[in-house]
Amino acid sequence: MPESNGAGRNVYLTAIEPRSGKTMIALGLMNALSSRLGRVGYFRPVVPSAATVDPDIELIRSRFRLAQSYQDSYAVTLDDLRALSDRGKYDELLKRILESFRRLDQQTDLVLVEGGDFTGATRALELDFNAEVANHMGALVLLVVNGSGRGVDEVLAAANLGHGSLSSRGCTILATLCTRVDPRLLDELRARLPEAVGEGELTFALPEVPALDAPTVAEVARALGAGFLRPAEGAEAPSARREVRNVIVGAMSLPNFLDHLEVGSLVVVPGDRPDVIVGSLASRISGTYPDVAGLLLTGGLVPDASVLRLIDGSAGLPLLTVPDDTYHAAAAAGQVRGALTADAETKLATAVEVFEANVDTRALRHGMAVSRSRRVTPLMFEQELIERAKAARSHIVLPEGSDDRILSAADQLLRRKVAELTILGNEVNIHTRAANLNLDLDGAAIVEPATSELRERFAETYYELRRHKGVARTLAGDLMTDVAYFGTMMVQAGLADGMVSGAAHTTAHTIRPAFEVIRTKPGVSVVSSVFLMLLADRVLVYGDCAVLPDPNAEQLADVAISSAETAGMFGLEPRIAMLSYSTGTSGTGADVDKVREATRIARERRPDLLLEGPIQYDAAIDPRVAATKLPDSKVAGRATVFVFPDLNTGNNTYKAVQRSAGAVAVGPVLQGLNKPVNDLSRGALVADIVNTVAITAIQAGQNSKGGGDR
Numbered sequence: 267m268p269e270s271n272g273a274g275r276n277v278y279l280t281a282i283e284p285r286s287g288k289t290m291i292a293l294g295l296m297n298a299l300s301s302r303l304g305r306v307g308y309f310r311p312v313v314p315s316a317a318t319v320d321p322d323i324e325l326i327r328s329r330f331r332l333a334q335s336y337q338d339s340y341a342v343t344l345d346d347l348r349a350l351s352d353r354g355k356y357d358e359l360l361k362r363i364l365e366s367f368r369r370l371d372q373q374t375d376l377v378l379v380e381g382g383d384f385t386g387a388t389r390a391l392e393l394d395f396n397a398e399v400a401n402h403m404g405a406l407v408l409l410v411v412n413g414s415g416r417g418v419d420e421v422l423a424a425a426n427l428g429h430g431s432l433s434s435r436g437c438t439i440l441a442t443l444c445t446r447v448d449p450r451l452l453d454e455l456r457a458r459l460p461e462a463v464g465e466g467e468l469t470f471a472l473p474e475v476p477a478l479d480a481p482t483v484a485e486v487a488r489a490l491g492a493g494f495l496r497p498a499e500g501a502e503a504p505s506a507r508r509e510v511r512n513v514i515v516g517a518m519s520l521p522n523f524l525d526h527l528e529v530g531s532l533v534v535v536p537g538d539r540p541d542v543i544v545g546s547l548a549s550r551i552s553g554t555y556p557d558v559a560g561l562l563l564t565g566g567l568v569p570d571a572s573v574l575r576l577i578d579g580s581a582g583l584p585l586l587t588v589p590d591d592t593y594h595a596a597a598a599a600g601q602v603r604g605a606l607t608a609d610a611e612t613k614l615a616t617a618v619e620v621f622e623a624n625v626d627t628r629a630l631r632h633g634m635a636v637s638r639s640r641r642v643t644p645l646m647f648e649q650e651l652i653e654r655a656k657a658a659r660s661h662i663v664l665p666e667g668s669d670d671r672i673l674s675a676a677d678q679l680l681r682r683k684v685a686e687l688t689i690l691g692n693e694v695n696i697h698t699r700a701a702n703l704n705l706d707l708d709g710a711a712i713v714e715p716a717t718s719e720l721r722e723r724f725a726e727t728y729y730e731l732r733r734h735k736g737v738a739r740t741l742a743g744d745l746m747t748d749v750a751y752f753g754t755m756m757v758q759a760g761l762a763d764g765m766v767s768g769a770a771h772t773t774a775h776t777i778r779p780a781f782e783v784i785r786t787k788p789g790v791s792v793v794s795s796v797f798l799m800l801l802a803d804r805v806l807v808y809g810d811c812a813v814l815p816d817p818n819a820e821q822l823a824d825v826a827i828s829s830a831e832t833a834g835m836f837g838l839e840p841r842i843a844m845l846s847y848s849t850g851t852s853g854t855g856a857d858v859d860k861v862r863e864a865t866r867i868a869r870e871r872r873p874d875l876l877l878e879g880p881i882q883y884d885a886a887i888d889p890r891v892a893a894t895k896l897p898d899s900k901v902a903g904r905a906t907v908f909v910f911p912d913l914n915t916g917n918n919t920y921k922a923v924q925r926s927a928g929a930v931a932v933g934p935v936l937q938g939l940n941k942p943v944n945d946l947s948r949g950a951l952v953a954d955i956v957n958t959v960a961i962t963a964i965q966a967g968q969n970s971k972g973g974g975d976r
Contacts, residue, residue: 276371277440277634278400279408280381282393282428286412287445289322289606290478292380293614294621295408295630296330299376301649302631307374308332310340311363311399312347312382321605322380328608333802334370341366344382347395364402371403376634379405393428397435406440406634407432413447414474418455421447422462429463440633441468443625449473468633472624477616480509481604483560483584486532489602490595492562496577496585504670505584507610508559508704513600515592516542524549529556534596537567537587544573547583557701560584562599564592611674611952612704615681622682647798647805648957650837655684655960658967662959663762665749666770667691667712670703675955677705684956685963688713688762690749715752722746724755731783754779757941763966766959768946773812777936780943787940792817794825795934795945796832797920798961801927807833807840807907808923811916812934812945822864826909827872828937833907835968836961843886843905844868844879845915849895853880861911876900883908883919932957935965942966 277295281288292308299306308327313320323339326332332339341363342350350359371377381396400407409428413421421444429442442463447455452471459469484501487494494500511530516523520541527533527549535542543563549555563569566589569577577583588595606613666672667689673696676687687710689696700707715721721743728751729742745751750771756762757780768776777793786793794817796809809829810817817825822844830840846861847853858880865879878886878901885895885902892903910916924931932954936944942965944958 276377276379276403276405277408278379278381278396278403278405279410280393280396280400280432281410281412282424282431283412285414285603286410287472287478288380288410289325290472290617290621291408291410291443291445292322292326292378293329293606293617294625295627296326296378297618297621297649298625298627298630299378300330301653305374305376306330306332307334307370307377308339309367309370309377309379310382311367311379312342312344313340314344314382316343316345321607325606325608329614334373338366338370360399360402363399367403377405379403393431394435397432397437401436407437408440409442411442411444413444413451413455413471416447418451418458421451421455422458425459425469426462429467439463439467441470441630444469444471446474447471468626468629470625472620475616475620476511477509478606478613478620479603480511480530481602482507482509482610483532483586485604486510486562486599486602487586490562490586490588490590490598492586492588494584495563495568495587496574496583503584504703505560508584508702509604509612510559510599510602513596515596516546517592520545524555527556527558531556531558532560532562532599533558534562534564534592534599536565536592537563537569538565540569540573543569544576547577550583558583560586562595563587564590564595612677612681612706615678619681619683647800647836651957651960651964652682652684654967655963656682658963659686660763660963660966661686661688661761662962662966663688663690663753663756663765664959665690665753665765665767667696667749669770670699671769671950671952671955673700673703673705673707674952675959676707676710678952678956679959680707680709684960687711687959688756690715690753713752715749716747718752720756720759720761721752724752724759727759728755728783748779750775751779754783754943757943758783763969764942764944764962766944766946766955766962768944769948769950769955772948773934773945776945777813777943780936780939784939784941784943786938790828790938791824792821793936793938794821794828795936796829797931797933798836798935799920799923800930800932801923802929805836805838805906807838808916808920809907809909809937810913811910811920813913813936815913817912819860819863819867822860822909822911823867823871824938826864826868826877826907827875829907829909830872830875830877832935832937835964838906840875840907841901841905842868842875842877842879842907842909843881843883843901844877844909845883845886846880846911847882848880849882849885850880857911864909878902878905879909881905932961935961941969 279292411425411428425442455471484506497503509530510532512528514526514531514533516533516535523542533546546558546561550557662685664672668691679685689710689712692714693712696712725743725746729739750767753765757765794810794814795812796807797811799806799808807829810825826842830842833840844861844865846858848858861880868877878899884891886905889903896902920931923929934945942962944962
């Protein structure tokens, strides 16, 4: 009898042929499951080799920050499988796989298992193996069918064969997904799929997306063993991550050659053809011809030094060289297929977008009988941010269009439809930079403050708002060329719902215009901030760690109430700890008295909140300490919101926890403003920017529901 740990708790992803798009499905499914479950694991029964790292395992571990080690993520290698099978020890092989699986299963709420494509194995052998392993794991099976290059009838036949084969082997099939389908065939295929696998079964069809198959310049170089003449950083350069959409041989004269260029072309040309080399370079900067991905120089020939100097000024045009002749080099380059890897941010965003747009994840979760975990883990929190931001349908302005990180984040946000975006900056420069970074910003509005027709309108509004402070009309006009002021005025005027800035500007530069124009909500005396601290097993709220140097008792009560509202806004139950060096009534002194008074004010204003103070950090977070110091408290040992008595304490604490505990600090998230404006760290990563925009979009959505002054 198959050994089961509870049917429906785990999912086994399998295909009946290679290059079916399983990795994209695994990525999308992990993304969907991680937003509903606290601990999702990923497991491969068999990997090709122990000598090389399995790219799928590394992608999923990195992307979803899984706590499991690489060794815990698989059981055996292909050589193990062959050796044990050949010696008649198939049962021993299965036992090893199940033991490895159980170790991971015991640490997680659900495991996504990705079956293998066995090079050289027959389809029947692989299907038998995957079916047996899935049954022993008690896992539901998700069947992936490759639709590439097939008509509707052929895809239906493959789906029917795979579904029937797995069902006959005792598998319970969760869903059948047909991937890489010609977009023109999707409607007909979706209508007919149920007849191939059985009415009432979950079926989905996903389109072929050539960009997911396109290799990067670095991947082509690696596959061909090519060297990098330019740029000096080689495969580590940003331009080496440009996607190769097609391969073109530069054998024609330059005028005829230029007419055959397409966006993302890899030009294969002998190294002694300076006309084609310079023409390819000119196409990148012309604005009238498609932007090439790079050049592959053949025959081991290197251009003259003068040509190389010209290329050095071309914003990193990749220049590869191989000893092969042009024909063989072009043929080899054309066979290279791209992979979904941890650093391929654009591809990963596209893959998730395709999955989300074509797969009903709610139906999948219902079929798996998966219920939401009570715990809120960092990954759950981040995925929930994205889902809620998408539902809010907010419009966010990004003032720093000259920063590559902002453009990369904008590309991801647009692909996933997280928010509508306006980017401030020079339109030509932004589109040129986006093309060089292989980003798609077509869905964003781009506005240059200095030349915008809105400048005079904003200047007049700002002048009227600030003339009582001595602001002259000419100064108001000058300030509207500043991206932070212009972006803030867009929010104030209702042309955007929120603003995110600070990647290239100081905190003061970002938030000063908001203080002057947007101002605080009624009943709130000060603007404050929180950091959302994403620890390994929970999410905490720390406030204030960025704005108020030394709040008085009234302001500290404001921080506590605002922080509780922010926590609730993001799905965290607020249990507020008013921190001090003393717990309860044990200590005295001006500092602890301030916290005690702030606690009293906050309780008086919001008696509905669970709030404790003064309290030390250890008593607030550790149930064992709490049981000794405050045994009857509903907050002690279980606090989720930590209010620090001053900026010195808060800022140092959040940074200490961030660095020593490996926490992800999202923020600062400003609170108390009439409309949301949020500040980025100047060291912000692209992921930080994406999260902050999502937070701002959610805040804007909450303002809209509450009426506000929009």
